[in-house]
Amino acid sequence: MPDLVPLKRALISVSDKTGLLDLGRALADRGVEILSTGGSAKALRDAGIAVRDVAEVTGFPEMMDGRVKTLHPMVHGGLLALRDNPDHVKAMEDHGIGGIDLLVVNLYPFEATVARGADWDEAIENIDIGGPAMIRAAAKNHGFVTTVVDVEDYAALLVELDENGGQTGAAFRRTLSQRAYARTAAYDAAVSTWMADTTGDAAPRRRAVAGTLKQTMRYGENPHQAAAFYTDGTDAPGVATATQHQGKELSYNNINDTDAAFELVSEFAGEDPACVIVKHANPCGVARGGTLAEAYARAYDCDRVSAFGGIVALNRPLDGATAEAIAQIFTEVVIAPGADDDARAVFAAKKNLRLLTTDGLADARAGGRVWRQVSGGYLVQDKDVGQIALDQLRVVTKVQPTEAQLNDLRFAWTVAKHVKSNAIVYVKDGATVGVGAGQMSRVDSTRIAARKAQDMAEALGLSAPLTQGSVVASDAFFPFPDGLLAAAEAGATAVIQPGGSMRDDAVIAAADEVGLAMVFTGMRHFRH
Incomplete structure (x- = not known):
C-alpha cells in the first residue's frame, strides 16, 4: 500500500448538505474533478462549481425514484480497483473505468426519520442502499481511496491535502x-433495531448497538481504567444532551450518578417541587416541598453525611434561593430543567461544581433497553418503567392505610424503584427519612436505613428519629416476618411491598399483630 496517494477525482453524494459548497469549492480550487448525483450535484452546480453527473459516467440515468444511480461497475470499479495490480489497471483501461480517489457520502437520514414517528413505508424509503455500498467499497480499498462520511472530517481532509501537496497519507x-x-x-x-421493534420481535437472533463518541475521559471508575462516553442519537432530556454551564469536565462516575439522579427526579414531572440527592448511584435523600429550597432541605436532612459530594437533581428550574442552600456544602453536580440568572450567579463562585440544564425532564414512562455486559455476552432487558396507581394497591391487613399514608407509600415505592437491591425506603410526609441499599439481607437493609435515621435525629437534635410514624417500602417481598418487624421496631406504621412470597400469610399475620397497615403492589422493582 502506498503512503501518499494524489487526489484527482472525487465522488460526492450527501443527504446532509452542511459544508458541501465550501468543500466543493476547496476541491475544485485544488484541481479535483467532482462527480456527483441528484441534489448534491444540483447544489454544487447552482453555486458555480464544476461537477459531472454520475449518470453521464455510467451511461444510465437515475431510475426507480433514485433507488438505482450509483450501483454500477463504472462507480464501484473506480472505487475498488487496486492501482498497483496490473490486472485491475488493465480492466479499468479495457472498460473505460476512471479511478475515484475520494468518496464523500453521508447517508439517508434513517435515524431522524424514525425518531419523528414516520410510518413503515417512509422509513423503508429512507434506508440507504447505494451509499453504504460505496462507503464499504471505498473503505475496503483505503490503500488508494479516501472515504469521508462525517461533515466533521471535511476540514481535516483539506488540511491533509495542504500538508501533503494534494495527496492523502x-x-x-x-x-x-x-x-x-x-x-x-x-x-x-x-435499521435492524427499528425492524425488530416494529415487527414485535423482542429477542431477535442478532442485536446490534451503536453510539457516537461524545467525550473521551481521563479514566473510568478508577484511574487505571480507560473510559469514553458515547451517545445513542436520541434527543431526550438527560445527561447526554444536557448543557454544562460551568465546572470541570464530567467524570465517568459523575455521568453515572447524574443519570441515576435525573432518572429518579423525572418520576416527579408535573408534581410539586422535588429534589433528589444521589451518592454512588443510590438516592440518599428524596423529598417534595412547597418550594425547591424546601424540597432540597428536606432531602438533605435524610442523610447529610452521604449528601456531601453528591449529585443533586431537581424537577423544576433552579432558582437563587435553592442554589444558595446547595452551595453550603460540596456538591459534585446539579442537574435541572433550567437555571435562572440568580442561581447561575451563586454557582459562579463554585468553580468545581458542575451545573447542567436539560430543557425538560425525561419521560419516566418511555420504554428503552438496558444493556449489561457479562463474560462472553450481553444481558438485554426492557427498562423498568413500571408504576402503580393508588387504586391498584391491594390492602391485605386489618388496619386500613390513611390517605396520607397511601400518598407516602406510593412516594416510597417510587424511590425504592431506584435504590439498589435489597432496597428499603422509609418515608414521612413526602420525604425519605431512611434508605437502606444494596445489602445481601433485606433485614440488614431495613436496619441500616433505621440506623441512619437515628444518626440524623441525633445530629439534628431530635428526640426521636423521623422513622417514627413513617411508612416503609420494600422493592421485593418480605420472605419472612423479620424484616417487616424490624421496620415496625423503627417506628413504621404502614408497609408497601410486592407480595408473592410463599409465606405471605405469615408476614400479613405479623403485620396485623403489631398493628401495621400493609398494601401489595403485585410488582417487584429489583435493581442490581
Missing part, C-alpha cells in the same frame, strides 16, 4: 476507513 486513509465502517455498522444497527 496512508494513516489518514486508514483512520477514515475505520470511521466509515463504524458509520455503516451504526446505520445497519439502527
Whole structure:
C-alpha cells in the first residue's frame, strides 16, 4: 500500500448538505474533478462549481425514484480497483473505468426519520442502499481511496491535502476507513433495531448497538481504567444532551450518578417541587416541598453525611434561593430543567461544581433497553418503567392505610424503584427519612436505613428519629416476618411491598399483630 496517494477525482453524494459548497469549492480550487448525483450535484452546480453527473459516467440515468444511480461497475470499479495490480489497471483501461480517489457520502437520514414517528413505508424509503455500498467499497480499498462520511472530517481532509501537496497519507486513509465502517455498522444497527421493534420481535437472533463518541475521559471508575462516553442519537432530556454551564469536565462516575439522579427526579414531572440527592448511584435523600429550597432541605436532612459530594437533581428550574442552600456544602453536580440568572450567579463562585440544564425532564414512562455486559455476552432487558396507581394497591391487613399514608407509600415505592437491591425506603410526609441499599439481607437493609435515621435525629437534635410514624417500602417481598418487624421496631406504621412470597400469610399475620397497615403492589422493582 502506498503512503501518499494524489487526489484527482472525487465522488460526492450527501443527504446532509452542511459544508458541501465550501468543500466543493476547496476541491475544485485544488484541481479535483467532482462527480456527483441528484441534489448534491444540483447544489454544487447552482453555486458555480464544476461537477459531472454520475449518470453521464455510467451511461444510465437515475431510475426507480433514485433507488438505482450509483450501483454500477463504472462507480464501484473506480472505487475498488487496486492501482498497483496490473490486472485491475488493465480492466479499468479495457472498460473505460476512471479511478475515484475520494468518496464523500453521508447517508439517508434513517435515524431522524424514525425518531419523528414516520410510518413503515417512509422509513423503508429512507434506508440507504447505494451509499453504504460505496462507503464499504471505498473503505475496503483505503490503500488508494479516501472515504469521508462525517461533515466533521471535511476540514481535516483539506488540511491533509495542504500538508501533503494534494495527496492523502496512508494513516489518514486508514483512520477514515475505520470511521466509515463504524458509520455503516451504526446505520445497519439502527435499521435492524427499528425492524425488530416494529415487527414485535423482542429477542431477535442478532442485536446490534451503536453510539457516537461524545467525550473521551481521563479514566473510568478508577484511574487505571480507560473510559469514553458515547451517545445513542436520541434527543431526550438527560445527561447526554444536557448543557454544562460551568465546572470541570464530567467524570465517568459523575455521568453515572447524574443519570441515576435525573432518572429518579423525572418520576416527579408535573408534581410539586422535588429534589433528589444521589451518592454512588443510590438516592440518599428524596423529598417534595412547597418550594425547591424546601424540597432540597428536606432531602438533605435524610442523610447529610452521604449528601456531601453528591449529585443533586431537581424537577423544576433552579432558582437563587435553592442554589444558595446547595452551595453550603460540596456538591459534585446539579442537574435541572433550567437555571435562572440568580442561581447561575451563586454557582459562579463554585468553580468545581458542575451545573447542567436539560430543557425538560425525561419521560419516566418511555420504554428503552438496558444493556449489561457479562463474560462472553450481553444481558438485554426492557427498562423498568413500571408504576402503580393508588387504586391498584391491594390492602391485605386489618388496619386500613390513611390517605396520607397511601400518598407516602406510593412516594416510597417510587424511590425504592431506584435504590439498589435489597432496597428499603422509609418515608414521612413526602420525604425519605431512611434508605437502606444494596445489602445481601433485606433485614440488614431495613436496619441500616433505621440506623441512619437515628444518626440524623441525633445530629439534628431530635428526640426521636423521623422513622417514627413513617411508612416503609420494600422493592421485593418480605420472605419472612423479620424484616417487616424490624421496620415496625423503627417506628413504621404502614408497609408497601410486592407480595408473592410463599409465606405471605405469615408476614400479613405479623403485620396485623403489631398493628401495621400493609398494601401489595403485585410488582417487584429489583435493581442490581
